[in-house]
Amino acid sequence: MARFGTWMAWGAAAAAIAYGIPQLLQVAGVLTDPWDRILIFAPSLALAPLFVLAMAATHVATPPDRQVWSLSALALAILYAADVSQVYVVQLGSIIPHDLAGAGETVGFAACCTPGMPATAVDLLGYTYMSLATLLLAPAFPGRRWLQFSLVANGLLAPALIGQLAWPDLIYVGALWLITFPAAMILLAKALDAAPPRSGLQSP
Numbered sequence: 001m002a003r004f005g006t007w008m009a010w011g012a013a014a015a016a017i018a019y020g021i022p023q024l025l026q027v028a029g030v031l032t033d034p035w036d037r038i039l040i041f042a043p044s045l046a047l048a049p050l051f052v053l054a055m056a057a058t059h060v061a062t063p064p065d066r067q068v069w070s071l072s073a074l075a076l077a078i079l080y081a082a083d084v085s086q087v088y089v090v091q092l093g094s095i096i097p098h099d100l101a102g103a104g105e106t107v108g109f110a111a112c113c114t115p116g117m118p119a120t121a122v123d124l125l126g127y128t129y130m131s132l133a134t135l136l137l138a139p140a141f142p143g144r145r146w147l148q149f150s151l152v153a154n155g156l157l158a159p160a161l162i163g164q165l166a167w168p169d170l171i172y173v174g175a176l177w178l179i180t181f182p183a184a185m186i187l188l189a190k191a192l193d194a195a196p197p198r199s200g201l202q203s204p
Contacts, residue, residue, distance in 0.1 A: 003192075003193070004053075004057050005053075005054055005056075005057025005058050005060075005061060005188075005189075005192040006189045006190075006192040006193040007189075008050055008051075008053040008054035008057055009054040009057075009058075009185045009186075009188040009189035009192060010185070010186070010189045011046075011050040011054075012047055012050040012051045012054050012185045013181075013182045013185035013186045013189065015043045015044070015046045015047035015050055016043075016047055016178075016181050016182045016185065017182050018039075018043035018046075019040055019043040019044050019047065020178040020182070022035075022036060022039035022040050023040055023178070024178075026040065033099075034096050034099060034100060037091065037096055038092065038096060041088045041091045041092050041096075042088075042092065044084065044088050045084075045085060045088040045089060045092065048080070048081035048084050048085045048088075049081060049085075051077055051080070051081065051130065051133075051185075052074070052077045052078055052080075052081045054185065054188065055070070055073050055074040055077040055133065055137070056074055057192065058070050058073070058074075058137065058140070058188065058192065059071055059073070059074050061192060061195055062140050066139065066140045066142075067140075069136055069137060069138075069139045069140040070137060070140045072133075072136040073133040073134070073136045073137035073140075074133075075133075076129045076130070076132050076133035076136065077129070077130065077133045079126070079129040080126045080127065080129035080130040080133060081126075082126075083122050083123070083125055083126030083129065084122070084123055084126035084127070086122070087112050087113075087119050087122050087123045087126070088112075090110055090112075090119070091111070091112055091119075094107055094110065095107055095108075095110060095111050095112075115164070115168040121165055124161055124162055124164055124165060125162065127161045127174075127177070128158045128161045128162040130181075131154055131155050131156075131157050131158040131161060131177070132155060132158050133155075134150075134151040134152075134154040134155045134181070134184055135151065135152060135154070135155020135156070135158070136155070137151050138151040138152050138155065141191060144187075144191055146187055147184070147187040147188060147190075147191055150180055150183045150184035150187055151184050151188075153176075153180045153183075153184075154177065154180035154181050154183075154184050157173065157174055157176060157177055157180065160173035160174045161174045161177075
């Protein structure tokens, strides 16, 4: 199970990076519509199940005395995935096709991710759950300081994520997710890979 979790954590890191690159290219004006949205939403949709599966495998590999933390992280990861998956599948399967067909106004109410839109609010709630999941996972790894640091750093972004509902400029703080989350997943993958078979995660 730890090996499975290793691959899922690496996959989550890769999906996050695959999202981050086109996001930065969009901001820089290199990618234009609709490719910017497609290349942003597609890896984001993949990230959701990968993160949940990484958390599930981590929970199974966690020693019983620390499983309250890993189970709590898994619960919030599921909430995150349930929220954001519906946002991204709607963008890819409905919003973008309607826009390309010249009928975007018929589904524009469900578009993401400009401030104030309903889908944006759901997306921000999802990523707040994700950040809190990593924060709760940190105590499951005593002795792994860099992993704990990255998990906590990502978790502390939660107020800046949900706060964008009222203060959209907090996106510049939330953008640190592009660094903290992939780092956390890479370090998690390494921790799971180093776990002795069938004996759970151990402190180094």
